[in-house]
Amino acid sequence: MKTLHGNWKYFCWIGFVFVPGGDVFAAKIAELSNTQIGEQLVRFFSLRDPSVRYAIIASLLLGTCCGLLGSFIVVRKLALMGDTLSHAVLPGVALGFLWTMTKNPMAIFIGATIAGLVGTVVVHWIHTTTHIKEDSAMGLVLSGFYAIGICIFTMIQHLPTGNKAGLDKFMFGQAAALSTIDLIMIAVITTISTLLILLFYKEFLVTSFDYGFANSIGMPARFFHYLLMLLLAFSVVVALQAVGIVLVSAMLITPATTAYLLTDRMHRMLIYSSLFGMLAGVSGAFFSYLGNSLPTGPFMVVAASGLFTIALLFGNRHGIIPRWFRHADRTRRIQIENTLKAVYQIRERTQFKEDGVSLQQLGGQRNLPLVETAKEVKKLLKERYATIPKDKGGHFQQNLKLYLTPSGWENACRIVRNHRLWELYLTESAHYQPDHVHDDAEEIEHVLGEETVRQLERNLNFPIFDPHGKPIPSIIDLGESV
Amino acid sequence: MALVGDAISHSLLPGIAIVFLISNSRSTGLMVTGALGAGLVTVWLIEFIHKKTRVKPDAALGVTFTTLFSIGVILISVFADKVDLDLECVLYGEIGFIYFEDGKSIFGLEVPRPVIRMAGTLLFVTLLLVLFYKEMLVTSFDSGLATSLGIPTGWVYYGLMMVLSLVIVFSFESVGAIMVIAMLIMPSVTAALLSDRLPHILVMTVSFSSFYALSGLHLASWLNCSPAGAMVVSGFALFCMVWALSPRRGLILLGIKKYRHKKAEQFAREL
Numbered sequence: 131m132k133t134l135h136g137n138w139k140y141f142c143w144i145g146f147v148f149v150p151g152g153d154v155f156a157a158k159i160a161e162l163s164n165t166q167i168g169e170q171l172v173r174f175f176s177l178r179d180p181s182v183r184y185a186i187i188a189s190l191l192l193g194t195c196c197g198l199l200g201s202f203i204v205v206r207k208l209a210l211m212g213d214t215l216s217h218a219v220l221p222g223v224a225l226g227f228l229w230t231m232t233k234n235p236m237a238i239f240i241g242a243t244i245a246g247l248v249g250t251v252v253v254h255w256i257h258t259t260t261h262i263k264e265d266s267a268m269g270l271v272l273s274g275f276y277a278i279g280i281c282i283f284t285m286i287q288h289l290p291t292g293n294k295a296g297l298d299k300f301m302f303g304q305a306a307a308l309s310t311i312d313l314i315m316i317a318v319i320t321t322i323s324t325l326l327i328l329l330f331y332k333e334f335l336v337t338s339f340d341y342g343f344a345n346s347i348g349m350p351a352r353f354f355h356y357l358l359m360l361l362l363a364f365s366v367v368v369a370l371q372a373v374g375i376v377l378v379s380a381m382l383i384t385p386a387t388t389a390y391l392l393t394d395r396m397h398r399m400l401i402y403s404s405l406f407g408m409l410a411g412v413s414g415a416f417f418s419y420l421g422n423s424l425p426t427g428p429f430m431v432v433a434a435s436g437l438f439t440i441a442l443l444f445g446n447r448h449g450i451i452p453r454w455f456r457h458a459d460r461t462r463r464i465q466i467e468n469t470l471k472a473v474y475q476i477r478e479r480t481q482f483k484e485d486g487v488s489l490q491q492l493g494g495q496r497n498l499p500l501v502e503t504a505k506e507v508k509k510l511l512k513e514r515y516a517t518i519p520k521d522k523g524g525h526f527q528q529n530l531k532l533y534l535t536p537s538g539w540e541n542a543c544r545i546v547r548n549h550r551l552w553e554l555y556l557t558e559s560a561h562y563q564p565d566h567v568h569d570d571a572e573e574i575e576h577v578l579g580e581e582t583v584r585q586l587e588r589n590l591n592f593p594i595f596d597p598h599g600k601p602i603p604s605i606i607d608l609g610e611s612v
Numbered sequence: 613m614a615l616v617g618d619a620i621s622h623s624l625l626p627g628i629a630i631v632f633l634i635s636n637s638r639s640t641g642l643m644v645t646g647a648l649g650a651g652l653v654t655v656w657l658i659e660f661i662h663k664k665t666r667v668k669p670d671a672a673l674g675v676t677f678t679t680l681f682s683i684g685v686i687l688i689s690v691f692a693d694k695v696d697l698d699l700e701c702v703l704y705g706e707i708g709f710i711y712f713e714d715g716k717s718i719f720g721l722e723v724p725r726p727v728i729r730m731a732g733t734l735l736f737v738t739l740l741l742v743l744f745y746k747e748m749l750v751t752s753f754d755s756g757l758a759t760s761l762g763i764p765t766g767w768v769y770y771g772l773m774m775v776l777s778l779v780i781v782f783s784f785e786s787v788g789a790i791m792v793i794a795m796l797i798m799p800s801v802t803a804a805l806l807s808d809r810l811p812h813i814l815v816m817t818v819s820f821s822s823f824y825a826l827s828g829l830h831l832a833s834w835l836n837c838s839p840a841g842a843m844v845v846s847g848f849a850l851f852c853m854v855w856a857l858s859p860r861r862g863l864i865l866l867g868i869k870k871y872r873h874k875k876a877e878q879f880a881r882e883l
Contacts, residue, residue, distance in 0.1 A: 209671040210615055260861055265670070266614040266801050273794030274848030280791075280841035281832075288836045376622070380678030387671045424689055428682035435679035448665055 171416075182419065184308050188316055188372050189411025189430070192381065195320040195365045197407030198327050200386035201399050202358055206338050209387075211250070211359075213379035214268040215366045218249030220279025220375065228286065235311050239367055246363035249275050250356075308371055316368045323361045327400070334358065335396055373427035384434040385410060391441045391448045410434035464576045466513060469506045470542035471549070471575075472496045473516075473534055478600070486531025507532060515541060543603040548575040550596035550603075551586045557597040558590060564597040614801075615670075616655070618793040619677035620773065621780045623654040625684030628781070633691055640729060643781055651777025654680060655770065726782075733782050737775060741814075748772070749810060794844040795821065802851045805858045820850065 173179070203211050222245025226238035249271050256267040308316075327334060337344040337354045344351040362382075369378045389402035414430025443451050472495040476487050493503035510516040515538030518530050534542060552571040556562040562570075578586075587593075596602055627650025631642050654676055661672035741748065751758040751768045758765050776796075783792045799817035807813055828843025835842065856863045 204668075204671050207668050207670055209668065209674045213618075213674060256855070259863060259866060260805060260855065262801055262804065263614070266797055269614045269618060269793055269797045270801060270848070270851060272618070273791055273798070273844055274851070277791055277794060277841040277844030277848065281835065281837040281845055284838040284841060285835055377678055377682060379674055380682070383671055383674045384678065387667055387675055390667065390671075391665060425685060428685040428689075431678050431682040432686065435675065435682070438675055438679075442661065442665060450664055 182415075184310075184313055185372075185415040185419075185426070186412055188308050188313055189415045190408045191316045191320040192365075192369050192372055193385070193407030193409070193411040194404040195316075195323050195407075196369060196378075196381040197385045197389075197404030198323060198400055199358070199362050199365055200382035200384075200407070201389060201396070201403045202334055202338050203362065204383055204386040204390055205396070205399075209383045210265065210268055210379070211253075212362065212366065212382035214253060214272045215246045215249060215359075215363055216370065216375050216378040217272040217279075218275035219243070219246040219363070219367055219370070220276050221245050221282060222279075223370070224279050224282035224286065228282065235309070235315060239315060242367040242370070243360075243363050245275065245279075246366060247360065250359045250363070312368070312371050316372075319361075319364045319368045323365060326357070326361065330354065330357075331397075338396075373430055374425070377427040377431045380431040380434060381407060381410070384431065384438050388434070388438045388441045391438075391445045394447075406434065406437050410437060462509065465506060466509050466515065467541065467545045467576055469496060469510055470515060470534070470538060471545045473532065473538075474542040474546050474603075486533055488531055492532065510538065514538075545575050547603045548578045548583060550600065551583060551590065551593070552578065553596050553598070554590055554593055554602070555586050567597065614797045615673060615793070616658070616773070617776060617780070617796040619658065619673050620651050620654050620777055621792045622677040623680035623684070624650045624777060624781055624784075626650060626680050626687060627653075627684075629684050629687040629691075633687065644778060647777045647781035648774055650680070651773055651780075652770065655773045730782055733779060737779060740771075740775060744768070744771075788840055791840050791844045794847055795824070798844070798847040798851055799824070802847075802854050805851075805854050805861050820847070823850065 173182075200212070203209060219242035222241035222243065223238050224241075225245070226234070226241025229241065230237045253264070253267045253271050256262055256270065257264045262270075333344075333349055333354050336347075336349060337351045341351050344354075366378050366382075369381060373381055385406035386399070386403040388406050389399040392402055393399050410430050410433040413433040414426055414428075417429040417433070418424040418426045441449065443449055446452060469492070472492055473487050476491050476495055477484060489500060489503055489507065492507070493500050496503065496506070498506065507516070507518075510532070511518065514535055516532050516534050518532055549571045552574050553564075553567040556567040556570060557564050592604075593602060594604075624647045627646040627648075628643060631646030635642050657676045657680075658669070658672050661667050661676065662669045667675075747758070747763050747768050750761060750763060751765050755765050758768075779796075780792050783795065799820040800813060802820055803813040803816035806816060824843045824847040827846040829839055831837075831846055832839040832842035854862075859865065
């Protein structure tokens with residue numbers, strides 16, 4: 131095997147700092163890593179160096195463009211279309227190169243776009259004319275086209291005039307080596323994409339979420355599908371120079387997926403996603419600038435993935451940790467409500483003559499060992515739903531009794547009422563057998579809202595007894611306790 | 613599921629790089645360990661993101677493999693002086709170099725080590741397939757039925773993924789990370805156009821892959837291009853041919869059918 135160098139030479143460029151007049155810093159890249167990070171931060175963001183300026187502008191533009199288009203392919207479940215496209219453009223890049231025998235950006239751009247579009251059409255065609263699934267079709271086109279590209283490139287390399295740097299440049303990207311014309315192309319594509327998305331926002335939205343509906347209201351859904359694919363091909367091609375073939379799909383889907391975790395509204399998703407794209411792009415450019423000989427693309431992707439991980443863990447609505455907390459909270463509330471209900475049932479057995487409930491009774495009712503029951507009681511005490519009288523020394527009495535506070539009693543009545551109303555509803559309106567309704571009511575009692583309960587009551591004509599003949603605590607009972 | 617192979621093939625890179633960094637050797641055992649670990653982490657991450665959040669499986673797959681691949685590239689480029697790992701070789705493979713690797717003598721023939729490794733993998737995979745054919749068949753087509761039959765679907769799934777990682781790591785040397793996906797899905801997709809029976813498909817895939825290898829190498833020496841690329845190109849060409857000519861689902865047949873249908877419709881209208 132050959133050893134690894136050479137490939138990374140280009141990436142050194144991002145490490146160069148061109149301070150006019152041949153400053154000491156311009157001498158060697160290695161010295162850069164010895165300077166302070168703060169100093170480098172200042173240098174990076176003061177935009178003194180033209181290559182850094184280009185890299186930052188390119189990353190900002192690409193972040194916007196990829197974020198906007200990526201949102202649409204993520205909600206269309208076409209996330210891997212970006213990957214397919216980025217691999218499928220390779221033969222176009224190679225042919226564009228062969229056409230002029232120089233790295234003419236325009237020729238490469240045209241070739242790559244055509245190849246990318248042919249790729250998407252072939253995927254669509256395979257998918258519609260055979261029983262092959264879309265992901266397999268993507269895999270076929272991805273690898274087939276990519277292989278054609280590799281073959282042409284290796285043939286070029288073996289030509290006497292072949293420029294060896296041609297292929298490697300496109301693998302991992304080199305944002306700092308972008309030329310002015312590259313930058314102009316990125317800017318043009320970003321502007322076109324943004325404008326088209328703003329203009330046809332409604333159309334893109336409808337075709338993305340409900341293709342059939344879009345067709346039925348006379349929208350040219352297929353046209354918008356291919357327009358999106360065209361924009362996607364454009365952005366993939368211009369992004370190749372900065373992030374590289376393998377990772378351009380990440381710039382499309384990772385910021386968009388991050389945004390998808392944070393919001394349910396498409397317009398917000400577009401905004402978030404382009405912001406994340408910009409952030410990832412700039413921090414990728416910065417990190418690769420920090421060290422020497424580091425490629426831009428992987429750092430952009432890792433930055434984007436970092437944002438994704440944060441959203442995944444801490445996102446307000448869909449994040450794992452907040453959801454875990456919400457779940458724990460709900461479980462706790464259900465436990466408390468079950469205990470309150472148990473107290474109600476115990477008191478009901480004595481026709482509510484006995485106020486206090488002992489720990490043993492409660493444990494028996496809830497079918498829990500004493501230790502667990504004590505834990506449940508502690509929760510009640512903490513929520514001030516119950517009190518346990520203490521003697522003068524501040525100690526609990528010998529055989530302690532639990533007394534519900536007014537708010538505790540109100541909640542207990544509410545739960546029992548929900549439970550019994552639901553049971554009655556199931557037997558009366560849904561014709562369940564009375565012995566089949568308990569388990570269902572056991573679950574629903576915790577989530578019935580006040581409005582639903584009122585409606586149930588009205589529909590059932592303000593009932594007094596549940597299907598098992600037990601009285602349903604009425605609103606008056608609830609009020610009396612307060 | 614077709615693109616899980618692609619995902620794994622990309623995310624093996626950090627696994628191999630980390631193993632290299634720690635051990636500084638390129639022994640087969642360590643490489644396999646790194647690959648298996650990376651493969652498992654990939655599959656687990658994809659499942660985790662997809663199951664725990666509302667992210668769709670395709671997006672979860674895309675996010676996972678690009679992240680891991682980037683980490684691999686960063687590791688290799690940061691520790692470039694310590695890692696004697698050729699990124700280009702991992703990406704494209706160099707089957708032409710296999711001949712130059714030190715070999716082992718078998719029956720008087722000098723056989724390069726990678727060939728022995730791949731033969732071993734082939735034997736291993738075939739053995740597993742023969743042993744667990746029924747389980748694989750049922751879990752692939754009806755995981756609900758498989759669960760009800762008492763087949764541990766989770767184990768079968770992770771087992772399949774581990775074998776996949778194993779195969780991919782050994783194929784790095786010959787076809788590279790990106791084109792291994794072609795070798796995984798092209799034969800079976802092409803065969804699926806010709807038959808609906810899994811045994812027939814399995815037999816066909818073997819003959820197709822050998823065809824790719826032979827015609828690819830010839831193509832490569834004729835055009836003077838990358839052998840790995842040429843193999844996949846010949847595979848793609850074969851697919852296109854079958855797609856056009858398949859006696860059951862071919863494009864030409866489809867066209868003829870459509871034409872006849874149109875004619876019949878016209879005829880019906882004239883009547």
